[in-house]
Amino acid sequence: MFDKRELTSIVKEKERWERETLEKTLARFPERLPEFTTVSGMPIERLYTPMDVEDLDYVRDLGFPGEFPFTRGVYATVHRGRLWTMRQYAGFGTAEESNQRYKYLLEQGQTGLSVAFDLPTQIGYDSDHSIASGEVGRVGVPVSSLRDMEILFDGIPLDKVSTSMTINSTAPQVLAMYFALAEKQGVPLNKVDGTVQNDILKEYVARGTYIYPPEASMRLAVDIIEYCYKNAPRFNTISVSGYHIREAGATAVQELAFTLANGIAYVEAAMERGLPIDDFAPRVSFFFACHNDLFEEVAKFRAARRMWAKIVRERFGARDPRSMLLRYHVQTAGCTLTAQQPYNNIVRVTIQALAAVLGGAQSLHTNSFDEALALPSETAVITALRTQQIIAHESGVTNTVDPLGGSFFMESLTNKIEEEAMEYIQKIDAMGGAMAAIQRGFYQKQIADSAYKYQKEVESKEKTVVGVNEFITEAKVPIKLLKVDPEAEEKQVERLRRVRAERDGKKVKEVLKKLRRAAEGRGNLMPFMLEAVKAYATTGEISDTLREVFGEYKAMTIV
């Protein structure tokens, strides 16, 4: 970006500055730390100059937003054109209560929905299964049958809202319920907008809601990818997620590398099925965390866009630019929230949300300040939504595209993150890809090491956590937490029993038998899922049918 003569003179000037100015300052005021690093431990220099981006080629490495390699943004105008989707992850108690929360959030200016399902639903157990006891409606909404889905979206037309669903091993049946509901509402599938997480690989590593062995799970993931691009072209068929990997303790580089490596595995699986890259890749989306280190996070997002574009074009031969876009949702980092002095979390969330926006996010969830204590209360979730609205409408950061682009520091950090993440991806490739690396515990070990290192740094106060290891106050702030209705589980179980009693039992048996036969074969299971959920076969019954065919994954524990 600079000519040689100019660089030589900058080098000289820098040496002079070090001699004449810096040394004197350091002699009188030594710096606070021997080494400065990002939250993830990446070393940071005192000052960045053109020398740190000497080899940067503007057109090749940055280019223009909306064009390869998309470093500056996936669309030409980014947030000048359309703001990101404000999408708060929510769901608790029963379908009725969650429906109320969704309507409230929409009234308050939220622009998309994001459904949190409870753990039994995510792991394929009906609400009345003994293993579900105490877990129904706790971390999300229970959806055992199409009836629950109907109540969840009562009064919410599916052609007017985009819905993101955090669902993985039971994604086929839950998505089928959503599509069946669209049909009931008279909304054609090509008008249904949203995202299904459908990212099973990271469940084996970080989140833990797996059911079946990896091969069968990958087949189901590709079934969704294939079914959607043929039938629901506006739906994001997968959201390859780094969020949970980061929350489990990974560094920013590990989060990025493992996510993209997983993305590569899904693309390969879909291509092995014979799907043309430019048919399905445009609906592949991503999901990242945003931690406290603003510059590191912005650099991560910029590097992610450039890396994915190159991977999809060069490795997989995509030609359609839409295939190359790394479109992503961000959630602020839950692991940074503190139970102590909970109002401080509003400030943390603001910094993290700002980084997500400066990084060019398409969609954002801001955590509520009380989430180290419980599921968010209404007051807390509104504060979180307002944080996004203030950034969007008051701060001015949306006025120009990629405002940090061109900063010597930002470009240097973006390059460094790309370089280190690429090294990981090459290592994973050498192991035989993401699935092989996960099966030998490579991700898990790396993440656990990083988590322990971080904790030790907090314990030794190398890392300051305000209100936790420094600036501690004994005084308690009164705070009103959300309490999940203790009768929710009972109500839900009651409804499920009614559904079972009222449906055509013979029909259910028949559709499950058909599903079983299809699972024993090789075809796409989605049409059978749709048939099953329309007959009110339950989440648990469908999962059990597949458990019989596929078996269950035997967990591997790596500390």
Place this chain on the structure above:
Amino acid sequence: MGLERRVRVLVAKPGLDGHDRGAKVMVRALRDAGMEVIYTGIRQTPEQIVEAAVQEDVDVVGLSILSGAHMTLFPKITRLLKERGMDDVLVIGGGIIPEEDIPAMKEAGIAEVFGPGTPIETIVKYIEENARMEKEL
């Protein structure tokens, strides 16, 4: 004078919750503090946890849960431990547990609950001072 037996700890994840960053950090930290630590892995039923506690003959059971199902699962675990004659085992808990639930937890036999942000040292010290030690050789 005899050889001092090392404290044996079972770190367990009851219920369907898969968040085990905290549990894994505790496993390593307690090992670094010189304890023998067994980790159950995620998604364990109360029966599986109690069986592991009996088989491994542990002095301490550390339960980690972030899913909100503690009110159902913790008391069940302490009850089953008692039934298996392990009522002298020190049972402690951690995770996302609202303060107002803590009295009920203690009543159910959970000796102490350590919330988010608790220094590891506090937990190590607590175990050292309270774990059953009558099995010294």
